[in-house]
Amino acid sequence: xxxxxxxxxxxxxxxxxxxxxxxxxxxxxxxxxxxxxxxxxxxxxxxxxxxxxxxxxxxxxxxxxxxxxxxxxxxxxxxxxxxxxxxxxxxxxxxxxxxxxxxxxxxxxxxxxxxxxxxxxxxxxxxxxxxxxxxxxxxxxxxxxxxxxxxxxxxxxxxxxxxxxxxxxxxxxxxxxxxxxxxxxxxxxxxxxxxxxxxxxxxxxxxxxxxxxxxxxxxxxxxxxxxxxxxxxxxxxxxxxxxxxxxxxxxxxxxxxxxxxxxxxxxxxxxxxxxxxxxxxxxxxxxxxxxxxxxxxxxxxxxxxxxxxxxxxxxxxxxxxxxxx
Amino acid sequence: xxxxxxxxxxxxxxxxxxxxxxxxxxxxxxxxxxxxxxxxxxxxxxxxxxxxxxxxxxxxxxxxxxxxxxxxxxxxxxxxxxxxxxxxxxxxxxxxxxxxxxxxxxxxxxxxxxxxxxxxxxxxxxxxxxxxxxxxxxxxxxxxxxxxxxxxxxxxxxxxxxxxxxxxxx
Amino acid sequence: xxxxxxxxxxxxxxxxxxxxxxxxxxxxxxxxxxxxxxxxxxxxxxxxxxxxxxxxxxxxxxxxxxxxxxxxxxxxxxxxxxxxxxxxxxxxxxxxxxxxxxxxxxxxxxxxxxxxxxxxxxxxxxxxxxxxxxxxxxxxxxxxxxxxxxxxxxxxxxxxxxxxxxxxxxxxxxxxxxxxxxxxxxxxxxxxxxxxxxxxxxxxxxxxxxxxxxxxxxxxxxxxxxxxxxxxxxxxxxxxxxxxxxxxxxxxxxxxxxxxxxxxxxxxxxxxxxxxxxxxxxxxxxxxxxxxxxxxxxxxxxxxxxxxxxxxxxxxxxxxxxxxxxxxxxxxxxxxxxxxxxxxxxxxxxxxxxxxxxxxxxxxxxxxxxxxxxxxxxxxxxxxxxxxxxxxxxxxxxxxxxxxxxxxxxxxxxxxxxxxxxxxxxxxxxxxxxxx
Ligand code: NA
Ligand code: NA
Numbered sequence: 001x002x003x004x005x006x007x008x009x010x011x012x013x014x015x016x017x018x019x020x021x022x023x024x025x026x027x028x029x030x031x032x033x034x035x036x037x038x039x040x041x042x043x044x045x046x047x048x049x050x051x052x053x054x055x056x057x058x059x060x061x062x063x064x065x066x067x068x069x070x071x072x073x074x075x076x077x078x079x080x081x082x083x084x085x086x087x088x089x090x091x092x093x094x095x096x097x098x099x100x101x102x103x104x105x106x107x108x109x110x111x112x113x114x115x116x117x118x119x120x121x122x123x124x125x126x127x128x129x130x131x132x133x134x135x136x137x138x139x140x141x142x143x144x145x146x147x148x149x150x151x152x153x154x155x156x157x158x159x160x161x162x163x164x165x166x167x168x169x170x171x172x173x174x175x176x177x178x179x180x181x182x183x184x185x186x187x188x189x190x191x192x193x194x195x196x197x198x199x200x201x202x203x204x205x206x207x208x209x210x211x212x213x214x215x216x217x218x219x220x221x222x223x224x225x226x227x228x229x230x231x232x233x234x235x236x237x238x239x240x241x242x243x244x245x246x247x248x249x250x251x252x253x254x255x256x257x258x259x260x261x262x263x264x265x266x267x268x269x270x271x272x273x274x275x276x277x278x279x280x281x282x283x284x285x286x287x288x289x290x291x292x293x294x295x296x297x298x299x300x301x302x303x304x305x306x307x308x309x310x311x312x313x314x315x316x317x318x319x320x321x322x323x324x325x
Numbered sequence: 326x327x328x329x330x331x332x333x334x335x336x337x338x339x340x341x342x343x344x345x346x347x348x349x350x351x352x353x354x355x356x357x358x359x360x361x362x363x364x365x366x367x368x369x370x371x372x373x374x375x376x377x378x379x380x381x382x383x384x385x386x387x388x389x390x391x392x393x394x395x396x397x398x399x400x401x402x403x404x405x406x407x408x409x410x411x412x413x414x415x416x417x418x419x420x421x422x423x424x425x426x427x428x429x430x431x432x433x434x435x436x437x438x439x440x441x442x443x444x445x446x447x448x449x450x451x452x453x454x455x456x457x458x459x460x461x462x463x464x465x466x467x468x469x470x471x472x473x474x475x476x477x478x479x480x481x482x483x484x485x486x487x488x489x490x491x492x493x494x495x
Numbered sequence: 496x497x498x499x500x501x502x503x504x505x506x507x508x509x510x511x512x513x514x515x516x517x518x519x520x521x522x523x524x525x526x527x528x529x530x531x532x533x534x535x536x537x538x539x540x541x542x543x544x545x546x547x548x549x550x551x552x553x554x555x556x557x558x559x560x561x562x563x564x565x566x567x568x569x570x571x572x573x574x575x576x577x578x579x580x581x582x583x584x585x586x587x588x589x590x591x592x593x594x595x596x597x598x599x600x601x602x603x604x605x606x607x608x609x610x611x612x613x614x615x616x617x618x619x620x621x622x623x624x625x626x627x628x629x630x631x632x633x634x635x636x637x638x639x640x641x642x643x644x645x646x647x648x649x650x651x652x653x654x655x656x657x658x659x660x661x662x663x664x665x666x667x668x669x670x671x672x673x674x675x676x677x678x679x680x681x682x683x684x685x686x687x688x689x690x691x692x693x694x695x696x697x698x699x700x701x702x703x704x705x706x707x708x709x710x711x712x713x714x715x716x717x718x719x720x721x722x723x724x725x726x727x728x729x730x731x732x733x734x735x736x737x738x739x740x741x742x743x744x745x746x747x748x749x750x751x752x753x754x755x756x757x758x759x760x761x762x763x764x765x766x767x768x769x770x771x772x773x774x775x776x777x778x779x780x781x782x783x784x785x786x787x788x789x790x791x792x793x794x795x796x797x798x799x800x801x802x803x804x805x806x807x808x809x810x811x812x813x814x815x816x817x818x819x820x821x822x823x824x825x826x827x828x829x830x831x832x833x834x835x836x837x838x839x840x841x842x843x844x845x846x847x848x849x850x851x852x853x854x855x856x857x858x859x860x861x862x863x864x865x866x867x868x869x870x871x872x873x874x875x876x877x878x879x880x881x882x883x884x885x886x887x888x889x890x891x892x893x894x895x896x897x898x899x900x901x902x903x904x905x906x907x908x909x910x911x912x913x914x915x916x917x918x919x920x921x922x923x924x925x926x927x928x929x930x931x
Contacts, residue, residue, distance in 0.1 A: 014797075020660075020661060020840070020844065021661070021844045022660055022661045022662070022663055022844075050796060051840070051844055053792075053837075053840045054792075054793070054796040054797075054801070054840070054841075055538065055541060055793055055796055055797050056540075056541050056544045056545070056548065056793060057544070057545075057548035059548060059551070060544045060547070060548050063440075063443060063444075063447070063449070063544075064540065064541075064544065066443060066447075067439065067440070067443055067540055068537060069537050069538060069540040069541065069544075077452075078452055079452060080452070081452040082449055082450040082451050082452040082453075082456060082459070083447045083449050084447070126447065155369060157365065157369070157371065160454075161452070161453060161454070162452040162453050162454055163454075165373055165453070165454035166454050169373075169454070174365070174369050174370060174371050175371060175373060175454065176365060176371045177371075177373065177376040177377065177453060177454075178376065178553065178740055178742075179552070179553035179554060179740075179742065180660075181554065181608075181653055181656040181657070181660075182553065182554075182740040182741065182742060184656070184666050184667070185651055185666075185740070185741070186737075186740050188667070189734070189735060189736075189737040190737035191737045191738065191739065191740060203663075204660065204663055205660065205666075206659065206664075206665045206666050206667060209665060209667050210667070344772070344775060347771075347775040347779070348771040348772075348775060351559050351560075351563055351771060351774050351775060351778075352771075354556050354559060354560060354746065355560055355563065355746050355749045355750055355753070356746075356750075357746075358556065358560065358743055358745070358746025358747075358749075359746045359747065359750050361743065361746075362733075362738060362739045362743050362746070362747075366738050366739075376553065379553070379556055380550075380551045380552065380553060381551075383550040383551065383552065383555055383556060383559075383782075384546075384547060384550045384551055386550065386559060386775070386778055386779065386782065387546065387549070387550040387779065387782040387783065387786065389775070389779070390775050390776070390778050390779020390780070390782060390783075391779050391782075391783050392779075393775055393776060393779050394775075394776045394777070394779035394780040394783070395518075397776050399776045399777070399779075399780050399886065400518030400519070400520055400521065400780050400783070401518060401519050401520075401780060401784065401882045401885050401886045402513075402516050402517070402518050402519065402894070403513045403514060403516075403519065403876060403877070403894050404516060404893050404894050404895075405514065405876065405893070405894050405895055405898070406514060406516075407514075407515070407516030408893040408894070408895065410516075415516065418515045418516045419516065421515055422512050422515045422516065422517035422521075422522075422525075424525075425512050425517055425521055425522060425524075425525025425526065425528075425529070426517070426521045426525060428525050428528045428529060428532075429521055429524035429525040429527075429528050429542075432528045432532075432539050432542050433524070433542050433543060433546060436539050436540050436542050436543045437542070437543035437546065439540065439543075440540065440543040440544065440547070441543075462547070463543075463547060466543055466546050466547060467543070470546075
């Protein structure tokens with residue numbers, strides 16, 4: 001092996017995301033990233049991808065990567081946020097960045113902010129390296145009732161888990177926690193009035209059959225999925241391999257984020273074809289919701305850790321600088 | 326012999342205690358389940374934590390119920406041939422298969438300890454709006470596995486006593 | 496060592512340990528640990544992980560709560576009184592109680608999304624009553640087992656939800672698709688019991704001719720059925736009225752049983768204590784089997800054995816039907832050692848690309864899939880319905896008794912599967928009606 005080229009040894013990694021192969025994060029996220037990594041390292045890093053539940057459950061995949069039971073995972077901070085609160089800075093804050101280009105600028109692109117470094121520090125402390133990133137488009141409200149302003153959410157029972165629940169509560173709504181498998185039936189039978197969900201995934205869940213409205217840009221206009229690898233496994237690579245993988249971080253971010261946006265357009269078209277309606281909130285209304293989010297919800301993210309507090313400040317600065325706050 | 330009976334008695338007492346906790350957890354699932362629906366349906370003020378604590382209660386029921394059920398000999402067996410064996414033959418089979426039991430419980434305790442350690446290190450909580458700490462639950466997993474192991478040892482001891490002809494229980 | 500050999504040994508060692516009388520839960524966990532230690536030591540961490548994530552599941556709360564409900568009305572004697580009443584009303588029909596049991600199981604299937612609740616509740620309630628009226632064990636156990644398995648097929652159904660998510664098929668469509676096959680199977684069971692008991696009256700004896708009940712007695716008997724009807728109404732009403740999710744409705748059932756006991760003045764400490772003992776014992780046992788099954792699956796996957804499934808399916812001769820047959824056969828095999836969701840998680844991602852390639856209707860395939868899982872649950876030597884039913888029945892009932900009982904019902908299930916296979920409209924008609 002030479003210093004400036006591929007090593008003779010092929011490294012094999014086992015990855016298990018927190019989601020299964022039907023999720024948009026699979027074909028539009030982790031698979032293209034794996035292909036890019038394998039190509040960039042000239043086949044010296046091979047990644048075997050297993051669906052959630054194969055080796056452990058989705059909720060355990062993050063911890064399993066830390067412990068070295070698997071080599072890597074792709075996950076949302078809405079799942080692993082209890083293990084590493086800094087993940088929420090990468091996932092996206094309530095009414096945070098409006099699109100993936102802005103998100104990139106704040107996290108990595110503009111040297112003034114570099115919020116991503118806070119997340120990487122937190123990951124390193126947990127024996128992880130943050131190795132890939134992808135925007136999955138808006139996480140939004142899917143309802144049986146029309147929403148044109150904040151007040152329309154008041155008193156409505158919506159399925160909402162972690163950060164979505166904080167948002168819904170801040171809007172005056174009644175967040176309901178329930179298992180993903182119960183949502184469809186619960187909306188259909190009127191147990192709840194709607195759900196918060198990944199926009200690109202509503203057709204997979206067949207929600208277009210039971211809801212009437214998609215409320216854009218949602219509570220998190222650009223939500224993200226992160227890919228982490230066990231730090232020891234990362235350090236076992238040669239410098240050349242690490243450099244090649246670092247290079248695809250940005251290119252796959254933009255490639256997969258674009259793919260996700262196409263998926264979002266498709267999912268919304270499916271909803272409209274089923275007789276549903278896509279509501280786009282006015283700029284003014286988005287601004288009102290953002291102000292409410294920054295004052296009521298962001299402090300809750302900030303209080304989780306010192307890095308979170310720092311990260312939230314930087315996010316505020318960024319949105320102020322681009323005129324959205 | 327006296328020491329052995331003492332051991333059995335202590336195990337029975339501890340497991341009975343775990344059983345009481347298990348009973349309370351079952352009642353908790355029932356009462357909080359109803360309360361959750363009442364808060365949401367009648368008052369339109371859904372709870373943000375009841376559902377999560379019910380999930381936690383289920384894990385704890387598995388912790389408490391394992392030793393409890395094994396001590397009551399309620400673990401289902403495929404007694405197709407086994408049912409027809411003599412007590413002595415059953416005891417011999419039990420001693421052969423106890424290797425599986427000890428390996429399984431041993432790993433559950435050993436790796437369960439590592440998992441609990443990691444959970445403490447991460448200060449692991451649920452990612453729900455009202456975070457529920459997970460490290461106490463993950464600590465109870467290896468601890469309750471130790472209890473199951475002690476019950477398994479009790480059974481093994483009785484099997485050995487049966488083979489050497491001291492025990493006359495079936 | 497080749498994957499084929501590892502897989503064979505993996506199943507072989509499990510069978511060996513279980514036939515020597517090792518409890519199912521410990522056999523699953525022990526076998527997995529041995530193989531993980533040899534072939535993939537780092538996956539040993541999956542063992543505590545599965546112990547945590549398996550019970551961390553909303554829908555499993557139905558297990559302790561329906562057990563508690565069933566225990567309360569059984570230990571207080573309310574269940575027995577209700578069955579006595581049913582006997583007065585339909586006891587003149589040979590096998591009437593067993594047929595009634597299948598009907599109650601069918602209603603139960605519309606209450607719960609998974610299989611165990613109906614099996615364990617009816618196992619506790621119906622079995623002692625049928626024994627009291629001199630029914631033969633085989634018809635009693637068979638009707639409870641087959642009826643209980645309907646829980647996965649008749650909506651709401653958790654297996655359908657999992658399949659729908661992974662295969663990207665409408666969950667509403669799948670729910671509708673399961674209705675007719677489910678009712679058809681229930682109908683088969685009832686007809687079978689009726690014919691069998693008419694031909695062999697000693698299996699499910701009718702009321703002796705000299706012991707007829709008067710109309711007055713029959714009317715009075717109706718009073719004893721109301722707690723039963725009320726419970727069904729509470730649970731069904733809570734779900735279909737949009738009050739509670741299927742998982743939450745179990746708490747309604749348990750609370751309902753609690754209150755009914757109180758109204759009857761039968762909520763004694765003894766009844767409560769016996770109910771809690773039964774509930775904790777059976778839940779503990781059942782959860783440990785589910786945990787063991789997940790561990791077994793996780794280690795199976797980490798050794799890379801799932802590749803074998805794909806190669807078996809694609810290597811099958813006989814075109815589309817050959818491949819479908821092999822897929823169904825593998826589901827049946829896996830159904831011995833894995834829980835429904837585990838089979839679905841394992842097989843669906845492997846099967847769906849093949850199904851798409853062959854141009855097979857995914858909704859129809861989903862119904863076949865779930866009908867088949869039901870069969871897998873009941874077929875010896877292993878099956879989850881078999882485990883549950885064995886655990887709630889008195890200790891003198893052996894696994895051999897259970898095996899003998901389910902045979903005819905498995906044949907009826909296979910008939911049902913064959914019919915859905917030959918006439919896809921049984922599954923597809925209702926969903927297509929709703930779409931128009
Ligand atoms: Na059902
Ligand atoms: Na089976």
